[in-house]
Amino acid sequence: MEASKVIHAIYTDDDVLMSAVKKVKAERYHIEEIYTPFPVHGLDKAMGLAPTRIAITSFMYGCIGLIVAILMMNFIMIEDWPQDIGGKPSFSYLQNMPAFVPIMFELTVFFAAHLMVITFYLRSRMWPFKNAENPDPRTTDDHFLMEITVNDNEAELAALLKDTGAVEVNLIDKAH
């Protein structure tokens, strides 16, 4: 296992962190990761992260849910056993559709919501009994941590980070 080195710069204010990110990006260093106790608005933009596509997946899941509802109700109520239940016209799907709309709606929402959440868990690698990947417990409370890879330039990088208002700059050996 090759050990690589990273620098952990710790901040105590999200505004300071934001300006630090902009400065580090301007110096063209690669930010590996940032740990924050709460969402910092605009951080993803400042880091240059690609926008999420989870809304698109959700739309597709919703379409699947709608199709499932239509196929299910069409098979059960129209094709398999078209009974006369209270005079509702069960000759074709369209004729009885208003009665199916509540189910179509709910299944669309159900699929869109649940599959999107599951997608989110999978993509962000979250599940029960997963080992927490937290370099510093303080980042869940009131500290912000920026992790930058080092390529034999730790001195100037440390100076830069100190300059941006980091309260601590630590060089860490990280096993990959």
Added chain:
Amino acid sequence: MYTFSNKLKTFSFILMILGALGVGYGFMTSHKSLDEVKAMLEAEAAEHGGGHGEETMAHVVAGDEVHSDNAHEVDTHGALEDLHKTEEHNDVQEADSMVVAETQVLDSTEVAHAEETSHDVAEVHDTIQESEEFSGFGATDINLAKEHHGDEHAEHVQHQIANRPWSALYVAAFFFMMIALGVLAFYAIQIASQAGWSPVLFRVMEGITAYVLPGALIVLLIAVASGTIGHYNLFIWMDPEVVEHDKLIQGKSSFLNLPWFIIRGLIFIAGWGLYRHFARKFSIAQDTAEDRSNFKKGFRISAAFLVFFIYTESMMSWDWIMSVDPHWFSTLFGWYVFASMFVSGITVIALITIYLKSRNYLEFVNENHLHDVAKYMFAFSIFWTYLWFSQFMLIWYSNIPEEVTYFVTRFQDYQLPFLGMVALNFIFPILMLMNADYKRIPWFVVMTGLVILFGHYIDIFNMIMPATVGDRWFIGIPEISSVMLFAGLFIFIVFTALTKAPLLAKGNPFAKESKEFHY
């Protein structure tokens, strides 16, 4: 300050003049003599392969068409019941589904029972013509001359043809009034909720609401004129002859009578007009004020207005729209009309904002504001659909004859507009405006907005027309001219109002937040 461009002003005048000419043409061509109508009906009958004068075999296929088994129960309205007893016809033919009952109908005009699911124009057309007998106007006709069914039918059609220019005018007048009223409600909500994003759009909204007072007065005027100058062309409950023979309307006449209708209308309009006047006054006074007192006053009257509005809007929808079908009622109708006016109002805010922005009058409005307005368009399109479907589905599901006739006539005679508006008002906006990026593109919002506005015009059309002109509807010269007339008036009044004050309400405490708003 905004200056009303001469081009736009000329355009609005052209619209008004062309519209007025077309409306005049509509009124001039709608007076047909009974003989003319008879000749017309005969020509139509020949074209459709007859069916009027002959004995007809009516296939009653209950359950074959969504509402079919109810269509012939229209006349179970209490008032009509005893009249129909004299005619030997079986009111309630509750054939079990899947059972095809062949009924020999004695009187050819009772073929209303014939329910054809086929989309064959001729067949549907015949069915419709007969079923009119049982819609609102049926009451008068039945009482006139039972022996002369031919005459009775022709008179009925004659009345429908005469109603058309009135209804066209009324639909267009109501449509533009409702846009302004919807904006007024939206404006009051923005102030009462102390929204931080919208103050930069307040002057646009105030400009649009300038149309509330004249627009609402015009609607009331047309409604009253149709019952005083015209021959009860919109509201049959205004006709004493009808009320005399209609127990249902008699029971409602303590509410539905002309003086009380006018008084109620004037109270609504006065309330809306007063709120608009003072909200505008306080908003402009706040621009130069030293303190926040005007803002506070505006906040208080907005909260009070919203309470007043939701009551009066609901009653207005009963009075001005639902009472064209005085035999029918629906409890969520007020909300339904509200949803329609709200989404049209917000759409017009978006359109006028984009127009003014493109002319460089709103440098403080950015795409984030557009995004928010488009989100409202999207959300309230869905809200409208929710109410439309709730009203439709509850009535369809329970299938109570006295309620369901409303949708039966719409499904039979107005299939394209009735179902088309769901596509225009729901499917189109939901697909177009779902993407966050598209909501920030002006031309995209404009295109979607125009579709939404057209869809809601059709919505009002579907509320009024089936009760007044029945199957004699068409979107032709009277309808298009009426829209042009009121569109011209609307543009003229709104853009004149926009020139009266700076386009940024800079005294508003939220003005800075709104200018820097981003999403």
